[in-house]
Amino acid sequence: xxxxxxxxxxxxxxxxxxxxxxxxxxxxxxxxxxxxxxxxxxxxxxxxxxxxxxxxxxxxxxxxxxxxxxxxxxxxxxxxxxxxxxxxxxxxxxxxxxxxxxxxxxxxxxxxxxxxxxxxxxxxxxxxxxxxxxxxxxxxxxxxxxxxxxxxxxxxxxxxxxxxxxxxxxx
Amino acid sequence: xxxxxxxxxxxxxxxxxxxxxxxxxxxxxxxxxxxxxxxxxxxxxxxxxxxxxxxxxxxxxxxxxxxxxxxxxxxxxxxxxxxxxxxxxxxxxxxxxxxxxxxxxxxxxxxxxxxxxxxxxxxxxxxxxxxxxxxxxxxx
Numbered sequence: 001x002x003x004x005x006x007x008x009x010x011x012x013x014x015x016x017x018x019x020x021x022x023x024x025x026x027x028x029x030x031x032x033x034x035x036x037x038x039x040x041x042x043x044x045x046x047x048x049x050x051x052x053x054x055x056x057x058x059x060x061x062x063x064x065x066x067x068x069x070x071x072x073x074x075x076x077x078x079x080x081x082x083x084x085x086x087x088x089x090x091x092x093x094x095x096x097x098x099x100x101x102x103x104x105x106x107x108x109x110x111x112x113x114x115x116x117x118x119x120x121x122x123x124x125x126x127x128x129x130x131x132x133x134x135x136x137x138x139x140x141x142x143x144x145x146x147x148x149x150x151x152x153x154x155x156x157x158x159x160x161x162x163x164x165x166x167x168x169x170x171x
Numbered sequence: 172x173x174x175x176x177x178x179x180x181x182x183x184x185x186x187x188x189x190x191x192x193x194x195x196x197x198x199x200x201x202x203x204x205x206x207x208x209x210x211x212x213x214x215x216x217x218x219x220x221x222x223x224x225x226x227x228x229x230x231x232x233x234x235x236x237x238x239x240x241x242x243x244x245x246x247x248x249x250x251x252x253x254x255x256x257x258x259x260x261x262x263x264x265x266x267x268x269x270x271x272x273x274x275x276x277x278x279x280x281x282x283x284x285x286x287x288x289x290x291x292x293x294x295x296x297x298x299x300x301x302x303x304x305x306x307x308x309x310x311x
Contacts, residue, residue, distance in 0.1 A: 047202035051202055051203060051207045052204070052206050052210070055210040055214065058214065059210055059213065059295060063299065066302065067302065125271065128199075128277055128279070129277030129280065130199035130200075130276070130277045131201075131276065132200055134204075135199045135204050136280070139279075139280060139283045140255075143255070143283075147248065147249070150244075150245070150291060151245070153290060153295070154241060154290055156294070157293075157295070157298050160298050160302075161301055164302075164304065
């Protein structure tokens with residue numbers, strides 16, 4: 001029940017974020033989507049994800065407000081409305097057809113297939129010594145995944161520092 | 172920022188930082204982990220940067236230190252991962268077999284978590300630092 005309320009709220013907030021004219025109000029509406037996503041993770045009994053989503057959402061909120069404050073970006077609205085509408089409808093149709101066939105293959109919501117995860121639950125503590133199986137899976141059984149995602153942050157930070165450096169910049 | 176913001180920041184900044192470290196260190200026992208803890212640590216430094224201005228923030232953690240800590244985290248993560256990969260056939264020798272829910276129940280999980288915390292925390296702080304410096308430079 002709570003999950004459906006949260007989903008409806010998220011859809012309303014996402015539409016509001018798209019439609020609001022003011023940029024800061026749009027950012028606030030966007031972060032409302034993220035914070036209710038964190039609540040949805042909590043309702044679905046995934047506290048690890050909920051904590052991560054919460055703190056990342058706060059950081060994104062600060063970054064976006066810092067980037068958009070006192071800045072009025074030009075908003076292009078006229079021209080090519082026919083092409084825009086037709087392409088949007090076409091993409092929505094393709095998405096719906098694709099998701100109709102894709103969702104038939106998925107297991108029922110809340111009924112995971114325990115083929116691999118059962119093994120993790122059995123051997124998780126004895127192999128890693130971590131009582132939190134989520135961390136054990138994320139850092140041990142799927143360690144290469146974690147390495148990749150931290151390297152993404154690493155490379156993006158290095159890239160931002162390289163682009164926005166002071167030394168050796170050509171004016 | 173105003174005096175109210177500065178005073179509140181001075182009072183809460185240590186608590187936020189220590190909470191980030193706590194979330195990192197208990198990542199293998201309960202909800203949390205290196206990613207979330209790193210982001211909280213980065214948020215505590217961003218707090219300083221927002222409240223006291225970029226000069227004070229830069230004095231606390233300079234760009235050189237940020238780069239060093241970020242690279243240190245990456246190297247430690249990679250070294251632990253390579254060591255673990257070469258020793259993959261006798262995994263159970265590297266768990267400490269202590270009680271569940273004790274902080275020293277695992278050998279490698281805290282190391283991974285701390286390395287991820289270093290990388291994520293300093294990386295996100297570096298991105299924010301570059302953004303703050305860039306906007307300050309544009310205003311001049």
